[in-house]
Amino acid sequence: MINEPIISVVTAVYNSEKYVREAVDSILNQTFRNFEFIIINDGSTDKTQEILESYNDPRIVLTHQKHMGLTKSLNKGIALAKGKYIARQDADDISLLDRLEKQIEFLELHKDIALLGTAAKIIDIRGFYLKTIKYPIDHSSLRIAIKHSNHFWHGSVMFRRQSFFELGGYREILFTAQDYDLWLRFVEKFKVANLSDPLYKYRLNYLSLSFKKIVYQRRMAIFARELARARKEGIEEKLIINVLENFLKLPLSVAEKRELIQIYNPWGRLLLRHKKKNQAFLLMNEIFEYHPSSLFKLLFKITKTFKSAFFLEVLIRMWFFLEKLRGLRKTSQYFEYTTVPLLPLDFSY
Secondary structure (H helix, E strand, C coil): CCCCCCEEEEEEECCCCCCHHHHHHHHHCCCCCCEEEEEEEECCCCCHHHHHHCCCCCCEEEEEECCCCHHHHHHHHHHHCCCCEEEECCCCCEECCCHHHHHHHHHHHCCCEEEEEEEEEEECCCCCEEEEECCCCCHHHHHHHCCCCCCCCHHHCEEEHHHHHHCCCCCCCCCCCHHHHHHHHHHHHCEEEEEEEEEEEEECCHHHCCHHHHHHHHHHHHHHHHHHHHHHHCCCHHHHHCCHHHHHHCCCCHHHHHHHHHHHHHHHHHHHHCCCHHHHHHHHHHHHCCCCCHHHHHHHHHHHHHCCHHHHHHHHHHHHHHHHHHCCEEECCCCEEECCCCCCCCCCC
16 A cells, blocks of 8 residues: 555445446556555445456555435545545546646645646446536636536535535435535635546446436525525524524425426437437437426427437427527525536436
């Protein structure tokens, strides 16, 4: 084991037997070698533990635990870290071989940058390439853009460990959008950046998706923005935190349903463009089940029955057009929020 690793790569894994080997190999084969790889097996019940224990690499620090959830597992992993820098890696994604090398080179050269992400190549569940997505790269642009939506691929980031602890780590009351909340705090105190190089493969893994999870992700992102607004205006965060539980329990409004469909529509269209018909149907199935329009729900059921990619594309385009006419800005009972297409979706456990 390296005595003083410069980088600590942290991964939390839960029932990821299908993809975890590919994710682990992508880190172990990095061109930059001076790192430790902290893997938290968060109570997996499939073959994940067996796969992880098959490795005999001294850089791996493997911990098994009862299921705690992603947020607490990441905090635990980072607490164990020895590296000056923390690099994230999700268990179903892939890092390109020179990712760590390019990120540490940038951070060593730019001492004022505390958080660094990368562009990402989007892949489907079988690893086929779909699209490259790039976000703003400089601090001034990100500082503005992140107020409205997340502009970092969580698994692609590298940040300074000391900065992470100064900010208090991931907020454990958030079981999704915990990364967005942390980035909002980073940008308030430190400079941040993205590399324009696509050094990370983000898997569009809709198999782990549920509508409840979609709703929670969106609402917790709204909640993270409200916390940021409270800090800016000098309002105590606990006043906002106290409403979180009630906010999550609110029944879905028609406006929210429209908003959620609007977020996922571009991903469905992306799959259809690459002739991934079955994947597009599975992704959109969770969404259209809760469509505010009975007519659209009926049309989707018919389209799904006949497995017509053409009519699914027509439905998605029709909905997008109608919502564009309505205007993309909606208001929920508690908070205000805005749509931005092709945002990072949370497929973590």
